Amino acid sequence: MNISVEQGDITRFQADLIIVNLFAGVEKPAGATGAVDRALGGRIGELIALGDCKGDLGATTLLYSHGALPAPRVLVVGLGEREAFGLPAVREASARAIAAAGKAGARTVATIVHGGGAGGLDLADAAQAVVEAAILESYTMPRQSSREENGRQVESLSVVEFAAENLPAVESGARAGRIVAESVNLARDLVAHPANIATPTMIAERAREMAGAVGLDCTILEREEMEALGMGILLAVARGSDEPPKFLILEHNKERADELDTVVLVGKGVTFDTGGYTLKIANRGKLWQMKADMTGAADVIGTLRAAALLE
Known part of the structure; x- marks a missing residue:
């Protein structure tokens, strides 16, 4: 609009x-x-x-x-x-x-x-x-x-x-x-996509594009970098999917880190069902809503966009 x-x-x-x-x-x-x-x-x-x-x-x-x-x-x-x-x-x-x-x-x-x-x-x-x-x-x-x-x-x-x-x-x-x-609508868009489209790669690329447009620093860690940092639990979860994992870091006012207070937002971005399809009852558990298990990550991406533009 x-x-x-x-x-x-x-x-x-x-x-x-x-x-x-x-x-x-x-x-x-x-x-x-x-x-x-x-x-x-x-x-x-x-x-x-x-x-x-x-x-x-x-x-x-x-x-x-x-x-x-x-x-x-x-x-x-x-x-x-x-x-x-x-x-x-x-x-x-x-x-x-x-x-x-x-x-x-x-x-x-x-x-x-x-x-x-x-x-x-x-x-x-x-x-x-x-x-x-x-x-x-x-x-x-x-x-x-x-x-x-x-x-x-x-x-x-x-x-x-x-x-x-x-x-x-x-x-x-x-x-x-x-x-x-x-x-908010950026986060809504990410959550609305089904899991076969909103993969870690797709979400990371959308975040990279947004960061470039609004002036955020963006770092995307790949599997090898996560292994070197000992992110064992995250990588263990990622083994449940054939999609490569991504660890996304967005930073606002990075160049002023020494003079400003640090606020950290963490959002979970699981893009596939980790609980097992046979363990849930579809009509009660609303299995299709499992695609929203990456809502936390989407919310953080949207929040950082707003923070950068409202500066």
């Missing part, structure tokens, strides 16, 4: 769909939602009065502008009760809204920053939560089929901020949200 931050009035923004919000219990919308309501001749207010738009957390209401706005569709997403509002609510509202936008067939979407105004949240944190949730909600697993996907998906999201002086905070938050979410 392409992410951009734009300064302007959401009522004048050209997109397939624009997203505004509403707290539970609000009888008359204000702020950006109020501006959209006025442009629509009070139609959001009418839906509130009828009880069809209540502001419940994650609930969405779709309206058509019929030419009253440049955007043909308006989506109102609920933020829930004001007293319980926080960043988790922002993430849920953003995820539900982007899912509803995709279901409506929108390819280009613009949104305000939920919680950045009347919600009282730090603007950068709120923008990060909006972008994180939108990208994570839009994730699709890598396909092993030649068939085309039938699902609808948002291609671009513009985060619109009215006040020019707030743009640096929104841009900073949106950038952080994109980095974190894309790093």
